[in-house]
Amino acid sequence: MAxxxxxxxxxxxxxxxxxxxxxxxxxxxxxxxxxxxxxxxVLLPPPxxxxxxxxxxxxxxxxxxxPAGWAARHLxxxxxxxGLVASTEGHDVPHxxxxxxxxxxxFNALAVMLLVDGVVVAAVVAMLFPRGA
Amino acid sequence: MSDGKGYxxxxxxxxLFAALGGALGRASLGLAALALLFVALSAEAWHSLxxxxxxxxxxxxxxxxxxVLAMVLGHTxxxxxxARRSVLAVGQTTGHDVGHVLDAMRTLRDTLRRLEAAAVAVxxxxxxxxxxxxxxxx
Numbered sequence: 129m130a131x132x133x134x135x136x137x138x139x140x141x142x143x144x145x146x147x148x149x150x151x152x153x154x155x156x157x158x159x160x161x162x163x164x165x166x167x168x169x170v171l172l173p174p175p176x177x178x179x180x181x182x183x184x185x186x187x188x189x190x191x192x193x194x195p196a197g198w199a200a201r202h203l204x205x206x207x208x209x210x211g212l213v214a215s216t217e218g219h220d221v222p223h224x225x226x227x228x229x230x231x232x233x234x235f236n237a238l239a240v241m242l243l244v245d246g247v248v249v250a251a252v253v254a255m256l257f258p259r260g261a
Numbered sequence: 262m263s264d265g266k267g268y269x270x271x272x273x274x275x276x277l278f279a280a281l282g283g284a285l286g287r288a289s290l291g292l293a294a295l296a297l298l299f300v301a302l303s304a305e306a307w308h309s310l311x312x313x314x315x316x317x318x319x320x321x322x323x324x325x326x327x328x329v330l331a332m333v334l335g336h337t338x339x340x341x342x343x344a345r346r347s348v349l350a351v352g353q354t355t356g357h358d359v360g361h362v363l364d365a366m367r368t369l370r371d372t373l374r375r376l377e378a379a380a381v382a383v384x385x386x387x388x389x390x391x392x393x394x395x396x397x398x399x
Contacts, residue, residue, distance in 0.1 A: 150377055
């Protein structure tokens with residue numbers, strides 16, 4: 129059975145699509161920053177940090193860039209499917225289903241990214257500030 | 262706004278919504294855990310500021326950034342949890358599938374909008390922390 133969302137619903141999908149696209153761009157920028165920061169930590173470790181700390185955190189940060197880029201890619205694809213719900217007629221339900229699948233992939237990637245980020249932050253908490261200094 | 266009364270998504274679509282609900286739940290848990298870690302990081306930074314005095318200003322700004330980030334992450338975790346409930350309701354209930362989808366989309370859109378604002382705020386705080394760090398080291 130075909131179902132068409134109303135004009136007001138389409139406005140919601142349109143704004144959701146735009147927000148998703150902007151966050152996908154922010155996610156791509158974050159992935160690039162993480163990759164650059166991670167590489168800097170591995171290749172140019174700051175001399176004032178204990179030996180081995182910067183390369184270890186750098187490697188984890190580099191690892192964190194992968195799911196961030198992956199999530200951004202899926203969020204961008206989801207934004208296109210969500211945009212199609214608003215801008216086309218006759219295939220709203222398949223577009224919603226496609227968007228839901230893409231959002232699932234994006235949030236799964238986000239969960240992996242958060243796991244890596246959690247390990248990085250826990251490492252910083254444990255290693256860099258063991259006595260609050 | 263249409264309530265889509267009567268329209269039911271297929272079992273295949275329900276499975277997709279259930280999978281999205283699972284992903285939202287995992288992301289929400291991850292965000293909550295990360296928020297707690299940032300609270301710990303901020304506590305350590307405040308501790309450094311307390312014992313080092315003005316030279317610990319860098320850690321003070323870092324602590325403030327950590328607290329702001331923890332609040333944003335905690336609120337986002339709560340929003341994703343709300344979106345998860347709406348998404349799971351699509352498969353678990355009958356008669357209001359479209360309404361639940363629209364609720365979930367609205368919550369996700371609002372979450373993304375808040376994250377955009379938070380990204381700008383956190384970037385500003387990181388720049389301030391960087392400037393404070395350079396001021397401290399000359």
